[in-house]
Amino acid sequence: MQYTTQQLQGGPKYNHKTRIGNWNEDLELNTIQANNYQAKKSDGTLPFAKTISKYQQSYRQVPWSHAADGNLQWGHQVMIQNAKTEGWVVMDIGERVANLQEGYAVTCTSAGQNPGPMTRSVFKLCKEDSVDMFTCDNYVRYGQKVRIIANDHLFRKTLQLASAKQTPTICAPLSGKQICYLNAARPDADGAWVLDHVDPNVRFEMQGEVVKAGDPVLIRHVTTCVYLGSDDAYKVKNDFGQENEVHCFNHSSKNKSQNLALEREGRITVDVPTKYQMSQNVFCLQTAPDASYARPIEELAKFDLNDLVREIKAKIFDRSQFGLRSLTKIFKAMDKKGDGCLDVDDFRWGLLDFGIEITKDESMELLKHFDSDKNGLVNFSEFMNALKVS
Numbered sequence: 001m002q003y004t005t006q007q008l009q010g011g012p013k014y015n016h017k018t019r020i021g022n023w024n025e026d027l028e029l030n031t032i033q034a035n036n037y038q039a040k041k042s043d044g045t046l047p048f049a050k051t052i053s054k055y056q057q058s059y060r061q062v063p064w065s066h067a068a069d070g071n072l073q074w075g076h077q078v079m080i081q082n083a084k085t086e087g088w089v090v091m092d093i094g095e096r097v098a099n100l101q102e103g104y105a106v107t108c109t110s111a112g113q114n115p116g117p118m119t120r121s122v123f124k125l126c127k128e129d130s131v132d133m134f135t136c137d138n139y140v141r142y143g144q145k146v147r148i149i150a151n152d153h154l155f156r157k158t159l160q161l162a163s164a165k166q167t168p169t170i171c172a173p174l175s176g177k178q179i180c181y182l183n184a185a186r187p188d189a190d191g192a193w194v195l196d197h198v199d200p201n202v203r204f205e206m207q208g209e210v211v212k213a214g215d216p217v218l219i220r221h222v223t224t225c226v227y228l229g230s231d232d233a234y235k236v237k238n239d240f241g242q243e244n245e246v247h248c249f250n251h252s253s254k255n256k257s258q259n260l261a262l263e264r265e266g267r268i269t270v271d272v273p274t275k276y277q278m279s280q281n282v283f284c285l286q287t288a289p290d291a292s293y294a295r296p297i298e299e300l301a302k303f304d305l306n307d308l309v310r311e312i313k314a315k316i317f318d319r320s321q322f323g324l325r326s327l328t329k330i331f332k333a334m335d336k337k338g339d340g341c342l343d344v345d346d347f348r349w350g351l352l353d354f355g356i357e358i359t360k361d362e363s364m365e366l367l368k369h370f371d372s373d374k375n376g377l378v379n380f381s382e383f384m385n386a387l388k389v390s
Contacts, residue, residue: 057119058092058240062153064117064293067213072140072285074127076213077151077294079117082230083216083282085244086111089230090120091182093155095238099169101357103181104159107243108230117293119154123161125285128192134208143207145192145222150182156307157184157359160191163221163228163248174234178226178248184359192222198282200275213287218277221248227281251280308362313387315356324387327354331380341377350380 065076072078080089087109097103115121128145140146148161159182164170166178185191196218197206211217219228226248234245252275288294316323330350334342342350348363358366370382 055239057154059115060119060153062117062119062122062151063295064122064288066288066291066294068291070212072125072211072213072287073138074125074140075138076140076287077117077122077124078213078285078287079121080123080148081284081286082108082244082280083284084279085109085230085232087113087230087232087244088115088121089123089246089283090115090240090243091150091154091159092120092238092240093159093182097179097181098173100164100181100183101355102183103162103179104183105236105238106161106180106182106246107236107238108246109243110241111232113241117288119151122151124149124151139210140195141208141210142195142197142203142217145194147185147191148193148219149185159183160185161193162191163224163226164190165224172234172245172247174236174245175231175247175249177229178221178224180228180246180248184357186359189223193228194220194222196220196227198277200277211285214284216282216284218281219283224248226250227277228283229280231280249280251278252276253278308358308365309386312351312356312358316354316387323354324384327351328380328384330354331384335380340381341373341375341379343377347378347380347383 063077065078067073067076081087082089085108089106089108092105092107095105097105109115125140126147126149128147132144134141134144150159150161152158161180162183163178163180170179171177172179183191195211197203198216198218199206220226221228227250228246229249229251230244230246231251232244234247236243236245254275316327327350330353331342331347334346334350344363344367347366348358348360351358351363366383367376367378370378370380370386373379
């Protein structure tokens, strides 16, 4: 029992039915929490429901290309295995990379864990340059620029394997090395890679030779000239268990004295690299054992504008609970005519100023939907109302 000063001095005491304190606020808070729970349950946004949905999306079986002649070709969908960890490079679109406008996590499974040809483990090889110094056939060759694209079943956007120059704030979360991540495929150098031969003594001579499926290769980032790597010393815990970090770092042997001796004897020159990349940098691009794995599994999910609107809304509220108000101020500042409409470029740059990156194609889709007058302008009032109800 609790007593007031008057009661302690001889006044009447509270009985068991008396309510004291903020009982009304507590009841209202419980009602709000129950309503929020029911709303999230019906929308499928509860943490458990989101995790189940993430598993279902990541473990869908997808086509896995078969190399009939044993050679890699452009458009082949492959699985990538690391020699050091003996794991497979996989994607996690539910895990965002910090300090990047758009970046999704890339990891490597633990040894002995083969995910098989699933949405999170199959990549497509795409040619960067339509014309280069090599032949124009359909075979993948050493020295050619390649884009490693996530398969189309994983996400409504086309994602690519990318890397960025190492900075104090943009780096691999555990090792601090150069970061590796997925982002929306765009024609920039961050997503361009080159396949190199593992033997430095024949690396130059192998330029232009066809890459065999399953052969060990080095995957070099074009912009930074750093090799893709993975190390089981850096364990990542995520929704799929314990996996290994994927980063960009030159794990090379330290045989400088041997190099100097060979140069003195004239067996090599300073132009020939002699340091071997260690197993952390060695990968195998594996194709399917037979053609049955390459058959289409299911139709691709079509672009859903509501998914894009919900994603933009989530990004806004991740920034601030007053995000809608801030975004409205940005749009009004860019609306020079004062008619509540913006062209597609101003609309896209308004989102970019707020920190939301969308592609040109996505902004055009939003324009078609929110162009009520069919005048080629986005009515941002309708757009903001759609965010409030979505």
